[in-house]
Amino acid sequence: MNIEAKDLSKVYGGGENRVTALDRASLSISPGDFISIMGPSGSGKSTLLHLLSGLDRPTSGRLTYDGRDIYSLSDRELSAFRRRRIGFIFQQFRLLPVLTARENIIMPLLLDRKQPDERYLQELAGMLGIRDRLTHLPHELSGGQQQRTAIARALIAGPDVIFADEPTGNLDSKSGGEVMELLKTVGKELGKALVVITHDSRIAAMAARRLTIVDGVLSEVAE
Ligand code: ADP
DSSP: OOEEEEEEEEEESOGGGOEEEEEEEEEEEOTTOEEEEEOOTTSSHHHHHHHHTTSSOOSEEEEEETTEEGGGSOHHHHHHHHHHHEEEEETTOOOOTTSOHHHHHHHHHHHTTOOOOHHHHHHHHHHTTOGGGTTSOGGGSOHHHHHHHHHHHHHTTOOSEEEEESTTTTSOHHHHHHHHHHHHHHHHHHTOEEEEEESOHHHHHTSSEEEEEETTEEEEOOO
């Protein structure tokens, strides 16, 4: 899947309260790309991520997935599209506390009334080193194991792209590094594009393509 963002802008408020959160951002994402986006707080990172993943609509600009303008979809079509084609990873893991790791992982499929492919689930759990943790509740898992469970959940529906918002923000630097290495390896083996927002320059440096965002202006860091 090729993702093409062209001149995406997002303006909040009006008059004196007008804020240009994102200013004509353009970006191409190809299968297998690993992209990091770094920027200070308030620079527009979340706004960009929400627009690229169709969680929000821009004030102006275009976003296509394989040539298809996704903002032309209705809200309902867009949420189905997101469930099937896009995986999300959050800083706070966002696992449901009353469900086991396994139940959390397959939740996106159940929401789509699909049965899990047991072999793929086991393959993912194996790659992420959580095969023996699948029957545990989130509070019985370490932070790193919780985030690895969340990575499996992001991948279970076979998305084309994973968007991760500060995925190591709640982890110590050792388990954060391990989680990123795993995410990178799994993304590569499964051919997924990976877009990671981070404050951490060491995490950003792991990406093949690095972008920065300052005051809503996105730019690619030259090699
Ligand atoms: P980051 O994720 O880099 O911290 P954001 O994308 O959250 O930055 O925010 C970018 C700018 O847009 C900030 O100035 C923020 O205050 C503003 N902003 C974000 N969301 C809203 C909103 N819903 N209403 C008004 N302003 C917003």
